[in-house]
Amino acid sequence: MSSDRVTAAVAGIRAAVTELTALDCDQFTHHELVELLGELETVTWRLPTIGHRVIGRLHREASPVELGAKSLGSVLIQRLRISGKEVRRRLCEAEDLGPRNTLGGQP
DSSP states (O other): OOHHHHHHHHHHHHHHHHHHHHSOOTTSOHHHHHHHHHHHHHHHHHHHHHHHHHHHHHHHHOOTTTTTSSSHHHHHHHHHTOOHHHHHHHHHHHHHHSOOOOTTSOO
8 A cells, every 4th residue: 555545545534524523413313323423433443553553663663763752652752742651551552452473474
């Protein structure tokens, strides 16, 4: 997958979220609102898997110094504007839940 496709996909997510935030949900029934929440929850839970892959690759390949900090955690604190505690949580999740390779090198 090319970086252009990834960039376009992220732009599509941003546009969809912008559109969703502008929409009025007052016409929905209560049952429809619960279904909508379920769909939003599904999407919300899928997004971190992408972050796990990105953090895992950065951890394996990137030099924090080249990215402007002493550690990957510092890079993420600065760029994402999140706490050290949140960065540690994300780094642990990426390690535990991100893609892995077998001893033979297979994904």
